[in-house]
Amino acid sequence: MIIETPFYYQQNIEKAEIFACVIDWNIFTACSMTFFSYTCQVQLMPVYSELVNPNYKRISKVINRSMVTDMIFYMVIAGSGYLSTFNSTS
Secondary structure (H helix, E strand, O other), X not given: OOOOHHHHHHHHOOOOOOOOOOOOOOHHHHHHHHHHHOOHHHHHHHHHXXXXXXXXXXXXXXXXXXXXXXXXXXXXXXXXXXXXXXXXXX
């Protein structure tokens, strides 16, 4: 992204419109996505109570493994999106 940004900037500088803030009907989608992104913390206590031997080490393992799983999913989605741009430009 950092390497390709100057190329895109030079290619689109004449027709680009830059806005500091755009408020339109998509704000509802953005707000719902933002609120939904903070709901995972609510599930921490029920997961902790369901552990066989609940202690700090076990809940840390659960949190770390879930974060790694999330990271893998997001990287696969991001990689797929990035690679799909090659087909649309040719």
